[in-house]
Amino acid sequence: MTQSRGRRAARTKAKIGRRAASRRAERRAPGAAELVRAAKQAMARAYAPYSGFRVGAALLGASGRVHQGFNVENISYGLSMCAERTAVYAALISGERQFRAIAIATDSPNPISPCGACRQVLSEFCRDLPVLLAPVRGRVRRYTLKQLLPAAFFDFPGSKRPRRA
Numbered sequence: 501m502t503q504s505r506g507r508r509a510a511r512t513k514a515k516i517g518r519r520a521a522s523r524r525a526e527r528r529a530p531g532a533a534e535l536v537r538a539a540k541q542a543m544a545r546a547y548a549p550y551s552g553f554r555v556g557a558a559l560l561g562a563s564g565r566v567h568q569g570f571n572v573e574n575i576s577y578g579l580s581m582c583a584e585r586t587a588v589y590a591a592l593i594s595g596e597r598q599f600r601a602i603a604i605a606t607d608s609p610n611p612i613s614p615c616g617a618c619r620q621v622l623s624e625f626c627r628d629l630p631v632l633l634a635p636v637r638g639r640v641r642r643y644t645l646k647q648l649l650p651a652a653f654f655d656f657p658g659s660k661r662p663r664r665a
């Protein structure tokens with residue numbers, strides 16, 4: 501075998517290895533019910549002593565990992581942070597930037613959809629994404645990020661937006 505053939509074979513082997521790893525991640529990826537469970541689990545740990553309104557989020561990364569977030573309130577109300585954004589930031593900290601779905605759970609009888617700021621932050625990393633809204637009991641509502649934010653802010657003249665966030 502020539503050296504270039506050997507290198508080609510090694511590259512092919514590495515490519516197959518990456519595909520297999522991606523298929524494994526696909527198989528491991530939790531389904532909607534599991535994602536909602538993870539969001540409810542996060543909600544139970546939310547820090548919401550002022551409003552008493554707890555929200556949990558579970559963001560499914562392309563790797564198959566689930567990144568949880570919850571709302572964090574502050575006595576200076578304006579400093580409070582939403583569950584969806586804490587989930588995005590937790591995912592970024594662990595090195596994940598591509599996402600497949602998000603579940604948002606509340607302890608309210610009605611499903612609550614993400615605020616405008618969270619929609620924009622999510623759209624920075626994925627132009628479209630299934631969004632599952634889970635009330636405390638009952639039916640989970642499904643939307644897509646594009647439905648919730650059809651005209652997101654993506655670009656401005658001279659912006660250096662990463663080609664693939």
Ligand SMILES: [Zn+2]
Binds near residue numbers: 583
């Ligand atoms: Zn929000």
